[in-house]
Amino acid sequence: MVSALQVDTVSSGNRVPQSGQSEYVLEVVNARKEFPGVVALDDVSLRIRPGTVHALMGENGAGKSTLMKIIAGIYQPDGGEIRLRGEPVTLETPLAAQEAGIAMIHQELLLMNQMTVAENIWIRREPLNKFGLVDHAEMHRMTAELFDRLNIHLDPEAEISELSVANRQMVEIAKAVSFNSDVLIMDEPTSAITEKEVAHLFEIIRDLRAKGIGIVYITHKMNELFEIADEFSVFRDGHYIGTHLSSEVTRDDIIRMMVGREITQMFPKEEVELGDVVMSVKNLTLEGVFHDISFDLRQGEILGFAGLVGSGRSNVAEALFGVTPATSGTIEIEGKPVEIKTSHDAIKLGMAFLTEDRKETGCFLPLDIQENAQVAVIHDDFVSNGFVNESKLVDACIEMCKKLRVKTPNMHECIENLSGGNQQKVLIARWLLTNPKILILDEPTRGIDVGAKAEIHSLITQLAHNGVAVIMISSEMPEVLGMSDRIVVMHEGHATGILDRSEADQVKIMDLAAQ
Incomplete structure (x- = not known):
């Protein structure tokens, strides 16, 4: 369908509205940004209408986040122009962007862990009493009022470090909304929240859209684009590819625009003859977190772990790898009982562990x-x-x-x-x-574009074909169903069932995950 459309259907070609007469709340015209050895953005343009959700799509490294950081005043462009409500502006700092009416929710959360929810939301904007000191009671009231408007149920006085990743994301969303901005940028806002919280976020977005706010929404999830976005733009390798109405394209159209090629098989699972049991887990327990987890893992097997956020999936992975050792139960590697008290122990036994949060526990x-x-x-x-x-x-x-x-x-x-x-x-x-002989992958494709997902899925399949035993934890149901030989389903720290690939479907998994 894309081939039948003009490249810039929504923004009417290259027409630039006259100053003061703009139909756009935000325009980026011919932006360029270079870093040492790489051109991140090359003559890129973007136009956002008030009262619309404009999705920004592209593979990782396409330039989406770079452009958003330019709009948010974090980076300075090497060329091009930014216009707000038709007027050229220079956004030299994030504070300047905020004062101009632009707020951004970053993919990597930027909250202060040792401060309260209210302190994080109103930092540098704290209400003061007549003595010039922070009025904590008023700040609490303002936060409670904001949460009531957004239907967020969090304690304003709770410390950020006490919150789950999902609740921290909701704090970031509330903070961005609190600026009452004309433009709100959301960079992968659903990457760490549950389906129920996604539905809640979409309610907030629809309310903001109805109030005339222009929302830029970066996502790798196709279903989100079709559910919440009015229009979308695609970037590839630092270049602008096109803008279209969401209602006028298919999922395959968007993928072709993003990657410049067909992706014929998203889940290239091969039937592999499974080898001997490489890991046997019996009644593994971490008091207060999960209980009596038992399973066998074979050479060449991809064992999926499914369940809702908070079910204990990641905690089991951390116990297996010695990050937080189990309090009871047994682990055998190739038939021999082992004690895994540290990650070093696990690595020496031929294990590897890709953690869920690449910023906090993965990257240096x-x-x-x-x-x-x-x-x-x-x-x-x-x-x-x-x-x-x-x-x-x-x-x-x-x-x-x-x-x-x-x-x-x-x-x-x-x-x-x-x-x-x-x-x-x-x-x-x-x-x-x-x-590794045993590879544990916790959310291996979170925040990954569709092209890279296919590459990583192919890599996982190849590793299994070569005899590596894989444990794969994922919140994405199609990924679990498409890649796993068997699926362990968890609910509130218990394994509620193990499904074979031939019998597993979304309904059975959700029934077990919600018991």
């Missing part, structure tokens, strides 16, 4: 790609006479990052400068370099 953000990729490698392939073969290690890291198509000018680029999806690829490279 101040370090470069090479340092992040090599940090877990301790096996003999790279050690001779007690010394690390640095040249061999560097070559292996480069080769693995090439295999995973990490987009970077070089291996010395700080990992913090990469897109979320490319950070995820570096973390996967880190663990594949250890040649």
